[in-house]
Amino acid sequence: MKNPDIYPQLLKVLGAVSPEVPAEKIKTTALLISDLNIDSLKVAELSVMLEEAFQVPIFVPELLTRVDDPYRLTVESLAALVEEKLASGGVRSS
Amino acid sequence: MRSPITARQEGPILFLDIETQGSAVNIFNKPLADSIHRIFDEINPSKTQLIVFQSKKPYSFLNGAELILTQSMKTLEDVFALTSNTKAAYEKVAQCPIPTVAAIEGNCFGCGVEFTLCCDYRVSSDSFDSRFYMTELRDYCLLPLFGSIEKLPRLMGFKLAIDFLLKAEVWTAKKAYRNGLIDAVFPMDRFPNDLDDFLHTLLNQGPKKRNLSQSSTSHPILQADKSDVAEVRDWISKLPSDQIDLHNLCLEMMIKASLPQNQSSPSMVSEAAPKNLLSTLSTESSRNATAFFFLRTMARVANLGTSTVAPDRRLEIIFDSSLAPAPFFKILETRPLRYLKLVREYRLGHSGVIQKKENVNNPVIVISDPKTRESFSCRICWGFQPNPTTDQEMTLYFPKGSETDLCEVFLLGSLSPIHTSFLLLLGQLGWQALVNRDKTSVVNPYFQIYESNLPSVKDASNPWPLLYAQAQKDLNEKRIKHRSIIDVLIHSAFKFPLSNGSFTEFMQKQEIS
Numbered sequence: 001m002k003n004p005d006i007y008p009q010l011l012k013v014l015g016a017v018s019p020e021v022p023a024e025k026i027k028t029t030a031l032l033i034s035d036l037n038i039d040s041l042k043v044a045e046l047s048v049m050l051e052e053a054f055q056v057p058i059f060v061p062e063l064l065t066r067v068d069d070p071y072r073l074t075v076e077s078l079a080a081l082v083e084e085k086l087a088s089g090g091v092r093s094s
Numbered sequence: 095m096r097s098p099i100t101a102r103q104e105g106p107i108l109f110l111d112i113e114t115q116g117s118a119v120n121i122f123n124k125p126l127a128d129s130i131h132r133i134f135d136e137i138n139p140s141k142t143q144l145i146v147f148q149s150k151k152p153y154s155f156l157n158g159a160e161l162i163l164t165q166s167m168k169t170l171e172d173v174f175a176l177t178s179n180t181k182a183a184y185e186k187v188a189q190c191p192i193p194t195v196a197a198i199e200g201n202c203f204g205c206g207v208e209f210t211l212c213c214d215y216r217v218s219s220d221s222f223d224s225r226f227y228m229t230e231l232r233d234y235c236l237l238p239l240f241g242s243i244e245k246l247p248r249l250m251g252f253k254l255a256i257d258f259l260l261k262a263e264v265w266t267a268k269k270a271y272r273n274g275l276i277d278a279v280f281p282m283d284r285f286p287n288d289l290d291d292f293l294h295t296l297l298n299q300g301p302k303k304r305n306l307s308q309s310s311t312s313h314p315i316l317q318a319d320k321s322d323v324a325e326v327r328d329w330i331s332k333l334p335s336d337q338i339d340l341h342n343l344c345l346e347m348m349i350k351a352s353l354p355q356n357q358s359s360p361s362m363v364s365e366a367a368p369k370n371l372l373s374t375l376s377t378e379s380s381r382n383a384t385a386f387f388f389l390r391t392m393a394r395v396a397n398l399g400t401s402t403v404a405p406d407r408r409l410e411i412i413f414d415s416s417l418a419p420a421p422f423f424k425i426l427e428t429r430p431l432r433y434l435k436l437v438r439e440y441r442l443g444h445s446g447v448i449q450k451k452e453n454v455n456n457p458v459i460v461i462s463d464p465k466t467r468e469s470f471s472c473r474i475c476w477g478f479q480p481n482p483t484t485d486q487e488m489t490l491y492f493p494k495g496s497e498t499d500l501c502e503v504f505l506l507g508s509l510s511p512i513h514t515s516f517l518l519l520l521g522q523l524g525w526q527a528l529v530n531r532d533k534t535s536v537v538n539p540y541f542q543i544y545e546s547n548l549p550s551v552k553d554a555s556n557p558w559p560l561l562y563a564q565a566q567k568d569l570n571e572k573r574i575k576h577r578s579i580i581d582v583l584i585h586s587a588f589k590f591p592l593s594n595g596s597f598t599e600f601m602q603k604q605e606i607s
Contacts, residue, residue, distance in 0.1 A: 018116060020115070020116045021116070033124075033160075033162075034124070037115065037116030037117065038162075039114075039116075039117050039121055039123065039160065039162065040121070040160065040161040040162045040387065040388070040391075041117065041118055041119070041391055041401040041402065041403070042116075042117075042401055043162055043388065044388045044389075044390075044391030044392045044394075044395060044401055045391065045392075045395045045400070045401035047388070047392055048392050048395040048396055048576065048578075049395075051576075059385075059388070061162065061165055061384075061385060061388050064162055064163075064165035064166050065165045065166065065381075067166055068166060068168070068172055068175075069166065069175070069176075070162060070163055070165070070166045070176075071124075
């Protein structure tokens with residue numbers, strides 16, 4: 001992870017999107033679907049809030065197209081997506 | 095985490111109350127599938143004669159399965175890996191020797207409908223938020239996976255199954271009952287009592303298993319008539335070109351499913367379902383259509399600050415009784431919601447606002463939360479205006495006709511929680527709110543551009559680049575908060591094809607190329 005500063009903001013956004021999840025469970029190894037209840041509605045909410053937080057277009061469903069097993073996606077996977085979007089300077093693809 | 099199913103035994107009836115944890119709506123996800131497996135493996139047939147599914151979430155019975163998983167399905171192995179648990183859970187319900195009832199209050203969409211088809215009986219409340227809709231073809235350009243193709247023709251007959259599945263009609267509970275999708279519909283205020291009567295009548299008569307996959311289609315009316323098929327093929331031929339193969343494939347499967355038992359078997363259709371789903375998933379139109387679901391939710395987040403579709407409280411709409419004939423109230427009367435009460439008052443005693451006769455089409459109403467006693471006034475108007483009236487805390491501008499389901503919202507102050515609850519309630523009534531923090535309409539310019547460039551208008555141009563130019567201006571000037579709002583506006587108002595996905599992305603790619 002080249003930019004660990006992403007994490008505080010990312011964990012804050014995840015806490016806002018999934019307020020029913022105890023804060024101590026929102027960590028880098030947490031599974032997005034099983035641990036953080038990220039579903040089809042929340043994945044869209046996550047996209048908008050991450051865009052606001054990091055000021056770059058982020059379409060989270062894109063992450064799901066890149067993996068065979070979406071149940072294994074973690075907070076770390078999400079952080080990598082954010083880092084990628086920051087590095088590309090906001091060229092969105094979906 | 096709590097189980098998504100709460101089981102309670104009441105005499106010989108086992109009630110299974112569904113509540114997907116951490117979600118605004120009930121979704122048939124992995125925890126729910128696992129709970130079904132566990133509960134059905136442990137059921138004691140000597141204690142239970144009937145199993146009844148209900149929802150604990152307002153506005154939602156079952157809104158589908160995990161749509162996000164479709165994003166990861168690239169091979170047949172992926173399809174099996176990500177759907178087999180759900181499919182097995184559905185089968186467990188269908189094959190359970192104890193009869194099952196889906197007691198439906200709240201919307202029943204897509205895989206949610208398919209779940210109820212695994213039940214032996216289906217009953218519903220007549221509230222407007224208890225609607226039935228197969229989302230797969232129209233919203234996602236996908237084929238359904240969990241049995242509707244083979245079961246719907248056997249349940250309702252070929253023609254009605256085509257209307258519901260292929261043509262993706264949205265049915266109210268009353269229409270679902272008339273067309274044979276459900277067995278009974280009860281008035282929403284009497285649902286618990288009528289359900290109780292229904293269940294006890296079933297117990298007295300001896301509830302029966304009614305396995306739809308094995309029911310006969312030997313009756314002629316259930317089978318595909320040649321003229322019906324010809325009519326459907328003609329309808330399909332008029333669809334956008336990227337939709338034709340998908341709908342033809344679905345039609346072929348439905349024809350096979352409606353053949354008499356000796357000419358086909360439901361398992362033929364069922365076994366082909368994963369391969370058919372995969373073939374549709376890989377198309378660009380399906381990827382774009384599924385992406386649009388996310389965009390629509392992003393627009394709701396950008397507008398209202400929440401991804402939820404369901405209001406979190408009961409509300410009352412208080413209005414002057416003399417205004418009852420006004421169009422808005424007539425619409426509300428045909429769309430009764432369980433958590434919305436219409437209160438008629440003489441001369442609007444609450445707010446003291448005396449309604450003049452000329453306001454009958456643009457009435458002022460009061461929206462109130464009877465629990466917290468919060469309330470606000472709201473004016474209802476028709477037809478998007480460049481310079482709207484904004485003399486109340488909230489003003490709603492609805493379209494004049496049925497050209498769009500958008501509703502432009504003006505606020506005198508900031509958006510409060512009760513405002514959000516009311517706008518979500520409008521969503522349940524069929525309108526998407528576009529919150530405008532400006533004093534002038536953002537929607538009206540788009541209609542002006544579009545109407546000035548209709549094919550019938552002299553010197554008309556292709557409206558899409560002109561609309562895109564307006565969109566870029568609005569986004570740059572921050573009159574519109576997020577590009578997803580533009581995408582929803584253009585799709586809803588001007589029928590930009592769903593299979594093209596995001597309007598702003600599509601036009602951006604056109605510009606680059």
